[in-house]
Amino acid sequence: MTVVNLSLSEIHDLALEAFTQNGCDPQNAGALTRTVVAAERDGSHSHGLFRVPGYVASLRSGKVNGAADPQISNKSPVIVNANGDDGYAPLAIERGIPALAKAASEFGIAVMTLTHTHHFAALWPEVEALAEQNLAGMACVSYMPNVAPHGSNKPLFGTNPLAFAWPRKNKPPFVFDMATSAMAGGDVAIAARDGHSVPLGTGLDENGNETTDPAAILKGVLLPFGGHKGSAIATMVELLAAGATGERFSFEAQDADNGDGGPPRGGEFFLAFSPSLLAGEGWEDHCEKFFDKYEAIPGSRLPGARRHNNRSDTTNRAIDAKLIATIQELCSRPDS
Amino acid sequence: MTVVNLSLSEIHDLALEAFTQNGCDPQNAGALTRTVVAAERDGSHSHGLFRVPGYVASLRSGKVNGAADPQISNKSPVIVNANGDDGYAPLAIERGIPALAKAASEFGIAVMTLTHTHHFAALWPEVEALAEQNLAGMACVSYMPNVAPHGSNKPLFGTNPLAFAWPRKNKPPFVFDMATSAMAGGDVAIAARDGHSVPLGTGLDENGNETTDPAAILKGVLLPFGGHKGSAIATMVELLAAGATGERFSFEAQDADNGDGGPPRGGEFFLAFSPSLLAGEGWEDHCEKFFDKYEAIPGSRLPGARRHNNRSDTTNRAIDAKLIATIQELCSRPDS
Incomplete structure (x- = not known):
């Protein structure tokens, strides 16, 4: 593979241009670009320029509203x-997180349902945004069915990522963001592109x-991680992201999609809570004892450390x- | 193995006698016995008479207060x-669930922290109790460290079970209750007892x-299910059950324990939320479409169906x- 070295600023400008030249208003283009730059x-x-x-x-195709004006309300x-x-998720999330964080900080726990969005980005920046406000966060989404329930070979689940963040004292938060498939769809696609098994x-x-052939799997079906246990967690993600939000289950998202290659419409479930209000004073030092113990074990690695x-x-x-x-080609609109 | 066939009523009476003859007051003995009978x-x-x-x-040993009087309060x-x-968990949970369910039904989501308890039972009856009130429930506990973080061979996590329940229309709820170790500690102990690999x-x-020898594993360390992903979920369980409750992490529980063979003191994290308030009308029929699709797939099985x-x-x-x-021997108090 031939590569070109780009600065984060160049990556930013390339993504922003592609979005702006294809129907995004400045607010949506800005929010989308921030997810691309954060990923790179x-x-x-797999969540950076690869998604553009x-x-x-x-x-x-007109499936996604590039000038979406997300509305935040309390139920x-x-x-x-x-x-x-009906726009992309990032702008709605940027607008919703402050309301979610405020409720969780005041009452101790709160939930946000994201609806009428198309999600195509990583979840870890979203839960990290909560951890930056000293809140624990959980988030999950559920889109195209391409993962078979344990014991079967028919797709029902999306790759159904689950992300979790826990704030730490004077350190980056503990964060994981995992597909509940054995491998993320984007990583299988990249392996297929690069000819890796x-x-x-x-x-x-x-x-x-x-099979070990990613191209064959893209024509077939992914499996959940961890056998029947991962399959159960993938089911939970469907129920949270669709059942609890009223948005589409993966199979419904596919049925309603136009097949243009972009993300179908779906929902997202967010949870935020305040360790300080739940556990009381001293919670940060208490948790650092656990993290110290963890990091002292030879061979162990905290999730998120690589990022x-x-x-x-x-x-x-x-x-x-x-x-x-x-992407440069896409910056020239087909009708211009 | 020689077996004796007992009715559930006989199982009830045997467990109740053992608890009552060993320092439990009627309320604690009753709550404990209900968990044993539900398991059998x-x-x-592995959560039934085996635990008595x-x-x-x-x-x-006096570690656990058989006459505990759990107190419920709102933060x-x-x-x-x-x-x-400082008693066993079941009575505290029976008293706390109504307050948790009331808050979740009124506000849409609520959390319960269980503290100063010793937990030795399965989690599924606890989240099922929420599902019976048309709430989704999640619960997790974290006790003795006997599971190594992915990549290491030193115990840090408990078997850290995570349970989840989702209410269904005119059907038993969707429920899973999984150790985040590759196998539950109780099941490894039973395999060792019965000489299975x-x-x-x-x-x-x-x-x-x-190794495939359960006795060797009981002397060594369990592994998380699903590699680094299961390890991340086991870490989340430690943070929820101890970090968010202010109770002991697994390693702290062990350090403080007297080693009498019973469960150390620890906490539990409960989450309850109302799909009806979150997703709105029609949520049950919407979710039944998903469950119908799931159950129609050859080879698939919904978790909890066997129970x-x-x-x-x-x-x-x-x-x-x-x-x-x-157990009959234990019904005679050593000092009587």
Whole structure:
């Protein structure tokens, strides 16, 4: 793969141009671009520029409203709804998080349902935003069905990521963001693009047989991580992201989608709570004892540590040259 | 193994006698017995009579208060604390669930922190109690460290079960209750007792090597399910059950324990929320579409279905004769 080294500022400008030239208003383009830059900054390439062509496809097809004006409302003092006006999720989330954080900080726990949005980004920046306000956060989404329940070979679940963040004293928060599939869909797609094999257990081919070929899995079905336990957690994610929000289950999202390659419409479930209000004074020092114990164990690694290390790297990022060319091409509108 | 067939009523009487003869007052003995009978009724033998000797050991050593008088209070309209008065968890939970359910039904979401208790039972009856009130429920506990973080061979996590329930229309709720270790500690102990081997990946022996011998794993360390992802979820459980409650992390519980074989003191985190308030009208029919789709897939099985099938079986349960003899022996107080 030929790569080009781009600064985060160049990555920002390239993404912003692609979104702006394809129907995003400045607010939506800005929010979307922030998710792309954060992903490339932290080394999460499958959620960075790699997603821009998909975003643009849905803007061009008209499926996603590039000028969405998300509305935030309260259903109760501790239930926030962010209605995304059929746009991409980031702007609705940026507008909703302050209301969610305020409710959780005041009452101790609160929930936000995100509806009428199209989600195509990583979840960890969203829960990190809560941890930055000294709140614990949980979030999950559920989109296209491409993961089979344990014991079967028919897709029902999305890759159904679950993210969790816990604030730490004078340190980056503890954060994980995991697909509940054995491998994230984006990573399987990248492996297929780059001609790499994937571990057995990642998925099944179109005949329901195990395979290490990511291209065959993309035609077949992914498997949940961790057997029946991961499958149960994937089910929980469907129920939270769709059942608890009133938005579409993965299978409904697919049925209603236009197949343009971008993300279908769906929901997201957010939880925020205040360790300070729940556990009381001293909670930070108490938790640091646990993290100290964890980090002292040889061979162990806290989830999220790699991202935080990447974040401190201010050098240019190596980006696939073909991808850059594709995005530059997309910056010229087809009708201009 | 020689077995004796006991009715649920006989199981009830045997457990109640053991608790009553070893320092439990009627309220605590009744609550404990209900967890034992529910476990045997639903085929969850590792949480049934099998636990009685451990319960009795901690009553006899004086570690656990058999006459505990749990107190329920609110820290905010949506934070309930159940202080177990250093007794076993079931009575505190029975007293706290109504306050948690009331808050979740009124505000949409609520949390309960359980503190100053000793937990030795399954979690599914606790979240099922919420689902019976048309609430979704989540619960987790964290006790003795016997599970190594992914990549290491030193115990840090408890088996850290996570349970979740979702209410269904005219059907038993969707419920899972999973150890975040590859296998529950109780199941490894039963495999060791019965001389069965366990799958590779269950745990490591005392030298840190993989083994299928459950007795060697009991001397070594268990592994999380699902590699680094299960390890992340086990970490989340520590943070919820101890960090968010102010109670002991697994390693602290061990440090403070007297080693009598019963459960150490720890906390529990409960979450309850109302799908009706969050998602609005029609949520039940919406979710039944998902469950219908799930159950129609060949090879798939909803978690919890086995327990609900066992529950409808009204015949006697086959119980290890040696276990019955042990419990009968425990019904005679050592000082009587």
